Amino acid sequence: MSEGFFLFPFETQEGRGIVTVNEEWRWDWSDPFRGLLVFAKEQALAYYFATVPGLADEQGIQPVVWIDTYEDLYALPIASSIDRFFDTYSHSLERQVELIREDSEFKARLETESGPPAPDSLRALWSKDIPRINFPWEVPDLIARDESLVRLLRAGRFDFLMDGCEDAHEWVGKVLAAVST
Amino acid sequence: MGWKPIMRGVLCGLAVLLQACAVGHGASSALLLSTAWVPEDSPAGVLLRESHRAETELSEARRAEAECALGQVWGLVRGVDEVGARVEVRFWAHEGTLTLLSHRTLGGLERAQPVAEATFGKRFRSQLTSYVGERAGEVLFTLYRQQLEWRVDFRGGPDTPRPPEAKTQPVRREGVSVGTYAAITRVAGEMVRLLGGPSGREASFIATVTLEDDGVSGWEPGFQEGAGREVGLAGRERLQGELIQALLPFTHGVGPREVRLTLQGVLRPGESAASWRVVVAETLHPETPSGADADLIAEYRTLHESILREWREEVADSGRLAVRIGAEELAFWVVGGVVVHGGGAIFKAVAPRLLEILRRGGARVRGWLDTLLQRLTKVERDAFKSLWERVDVRGARPLSKSEERELRRLAKRLEELVDAPLNKDEKKKLRDRARANFRQFHPELAEAMKLGEDGLYEIHHRCPLEYAHLLVGEDINARKNLVALAQPVHRRINILWAKFRKERGGSEVHPDEVKKMAELIDRHFQRWYDVLYDSPSASALDAAMEMALRDVELLIVKG
Structure with a gap:
């Protein structure tokens, strides 16, 4: 998926593999972010996916966070393990497909009511828009299905990665609210 | 062939103007080929022109x-x-x-x-x-x-x-x-x-x-x-x-x-x-409108004429450039349509800032408004789209009471967003769109950079999204604000902006400062904009970073 994330390969000719990326990461960022293990990244955007070694469980399984490096760093906790991350992400893709279907139905309804969009009209412009699920921001309810993660969130174990970021705390609030519903 | 030459070719091809002023009744003899004026720097999606005419x-x-x-x-x-x-x-x-x-x-x-x-x-x-x-x-x-x-x-x-x-x-x-x-x-x-x-x-x-x-x-x-x-x-x-x-x-x-x-x-x-x-x-001549809507209608006419004039000059016939006509139709909906349906006073009351900005007209404002609409929820955006369809300004029925209420609510919501900084969630959404826009603006470059194929490059906003709310009426995702950078360059630029943010603390940042800062960064780093990255240039990059840091400090001291 060209607009989703990609996993860092072990190593590449250009030196963009997981080892180099993590070396650079530790060089570029200070604690607590330098201790994270980066394994994936959004295509062409500076959003990263990483595990949190400091929160590994008794089997050594680490939770996953989504990191925004554009301004002051913060991370959103998105899964209790890499397995759960893939599971949640795949559900968000299902939702993406559903969203596209709903959107095409909506466009078809408008077309039935008002006829086809005039060439170059505003509706014709909109018709080219493909709606996207804004992961992870728009799927707090999917994240909330991960019970182990929710336990960590309730215990405030990720707070050290969200210092000073109101939006992140607010989003975690949405995740927790989605658990109780 | 790149997108720009293709577009220019298409536009020129479509710009077959009939010199109708000087023709007889034989239509075929009236066809005179002419090339409409197409701005030099006309990307596919965005036309940026100063409204001021030389x-x-x-x-x-x-x-x-x-x-x-x-x-x-x-x-x-x-x-x-x-x-x-x-x-x-x-x-x-x-x-x-x-x-x-x-x-x-x-x-x-x-x-x-x-x-x-x-x-x-x-x-x-x-x-x-x-x-x-x-x-x-x-x-x-x-x-x-x-x-x-x-x-x-x-x-x-x-x-x-x-x-x-x-x-x-x-x-x-x-x-x-x-x-x-x-x-x-x-x-x-x-x-x-x-x-x-x-x-x-x-x-x-x-x-x-x-x-x-x-x-x-x-x-x-x-x-x-x-x-x-x-x-x-x-x-x-x-x-x-x-x-x-x-x-x-x-x-x-x-x-x-x-x-x-x-x-x-x-x-x-x-x-x-x-x-x-x-x-x-x-x-x-129909009766001249009077009363509360007269001023608004006059304002609308000025805006409408500006857009129409640009359209007449730049693009002919059905090759109306999407962005251009989109701006016109939207402006017409917001101002003209609402006035026609008797809702002008309501709209003016709940969204005066929005109206003021829309009056400037043009593609830039359309892009800005498009960004604003992205900040609505999907449900709100769909409601907006449905409403827009219903308010067909060219002879549709008037708005019902509930539609009018919905319009008032949406207008009010948009008005509230005009000066509101983007939150993290919205920034992510706009970066997704910026990435898509960049691919559209520079398909060949995007391919060469392997954008979307685990590549090294990232899309960068020259004026950051963090300050988008200060640049009211500017399209933050416009072509001129987007560049592709190799990650090492992008990271350094982000460090400079972080320094600026930190030094300015919580005090109010003026739009001019943001522009100066963006220019400063352009000055030191533009050689890495939209080009394939050559890693041996790392030492040059470090030197540029050092000089840029010094300039940022000077800028902050000067205020």
């Missing part, structure tokens, strides 16, 4: 207006080859613009010698320029046909208020679009089929044609007497040509309007049977 551009536009009027008058008189004939042409002049208000023709008694267009043009052009000049108001030209030439008299008209369809901004284009010409030809053809030939000099026919900007919405026959006589192909073609020439000059006006044509049967010198002549054509 003096040279204005004087070119005034010259085009005069040439266009000259062509229009020639179109009206060229078929009137009777000694003693008189043609009165009434224009509205405004700072170099000329909008035709009416024309009337009175035939002569004796066949005259032909007059060459060049001879007519040479003489009339100088009179037109010297008489009209900077004059504002109604101007009347009376042209008298003599045996070998046309004599022209000029006088100013009565002191009347400016009619709503009159242009106030000169348009740098002389012809009409293919679409407009085709529509007028179609209307003229329908009239000819209905009319046939006149029974004699007592025959008359009245029709009303409805126009909106360059478009023809329809026409209706009115009073008629003595029509329907069988007539040959040549007669039908001549009438169609005359009708086209009578109507085309009116398509240069602004906004919705009606033009009434009066035809009479005449006996031309040397002809045995009567034929039709357009004796009067005039724009009908």
Whole structure:
């Protein structure tokens, strides 16, 4: 998926593999972010996916966070393990497909009511828009299905990665609210 | 071939302007290829132009207006080859613009010698320029046909208020679009089929044609007497040509309007049977709006005319550039549509900032508004889209009470967002769109950089999203604000912005500071913008970073 994330390969000719990326990461960022293990990244955007070694469980399984490096760093906790991350992400893709279907139905309804969009009209412009699920921001309810993660969130174990970021705390609030519903 | 040359080619191809001002009734002979003006830096999705017009551009536009009027008058008189004939042409002049208000023709008694267009043009052009000049108001030209030439008299008209369809901004284009010409030809053809030939000099026919900007919405026959006589192909073609020439000059006006044509049967010198002549054509003026909406309508007209003028100058016919017409339609919806449906006062009350920004018009504001709409939830955006469809400004039903309430709510919501900083969630959404936009703007570069294929490059906003709310009316995802950078470059630039943010603390940042900071970064890093990254340049990058850091410190000290 060209607009989703990609996993860092072990190593590449250009030196963009997981080892180099993590070396650079530790060089570029200070604690607590330098201790994270980066394994994936959004295509062409500076959003990263990483595990949190400091929160590994008794089997050594680490939770996953989504990191925004554009301004002051913060991370959103998105899964209790890499397995759960893939599971949640795949559900968000299902939702993406559903969203596209709903959107095409909506466009078809408008077309039935008002006829086809005039060439170059505003509706014709909109018709080219493909709606996207804004992961992870728009799927707090999917994240909330991960019970182990929710336990960590309730215990405030990720707070050290969200210092000073109101939006992140607010989003975690949405995740927790989605658990109780 | 890149996107830009393709677009330019397409636009130029579509820009087949009919030099309708100077054509006869043979439509095929009227086709003159011309290239419409296409801005040098016109990307596919966004056209960024300053609304301010340079003096040279204005004087070119005034010259085009005069040439266009000259062509229009020639179109009206060229078929009137009777000694003693008189043609009165009434224009509205405004700072170099000329909008035709009416024309009337009175035939002569004796066949005259032909007059060459060049001879007519040479003489009339100088009179037109010297008489009209900077004059504002109604101007009347009376042209008298003599045996070998046309004599022209000029006088100013009565002191009347400016009619709503009159242009106030000169348009740098002389012809009409293919679409407009085709529509007028179609209307003229329908009239000819209905009319046939006149029974004699007592025959008359009245029709009303409805126009909106360059478009023809329809026409209706009115009073008629003595029509329907069988007539040959040549007669039908001549009438169609005359009708086209009578109507085309009116398509240069602004906004919705009606033009009434009066035809009479005449006996031309040397002809045995009567034929039709357009004796009067005039724009009908509806009542001037008054009350609370009058100001808003006036504001809207100015905006609408600006957009229309740009459209007329830049793109012809159905090749209307999507962004351009999108801006126009949206502006029309927001201002015009709402006013038409009696909701103007409500909208003005709940979203005055939004209206103020939209009044600036143009693609940049459209992009800004598009970003604003992205901040609504999906449900709200869909509601907006549905509502927009319902508020079809061109003759739809008025808004229901609940639709009006919904409109008020959406307008209020958008108004609240005008100055509100983007939150993290919205920034992510806009970065997704920026990535898609960049691919559209630079497909070849995106491919070379392997954007979307685990590549090294990232999309960067020259003016960051963090300060987007300070740049009200600017499209943050416009082509000029997006560059692709290798990660090491991007990371350093982000560090500089972080320093700026930290040093400025919680104090209010002025938009000028943001612009200065963006320029500073451009100065030091633009050699890495939109190019393939060469890792041996890392030392140059470090040197640039060092100098940029020093400059950022200076900028912060200076405030």
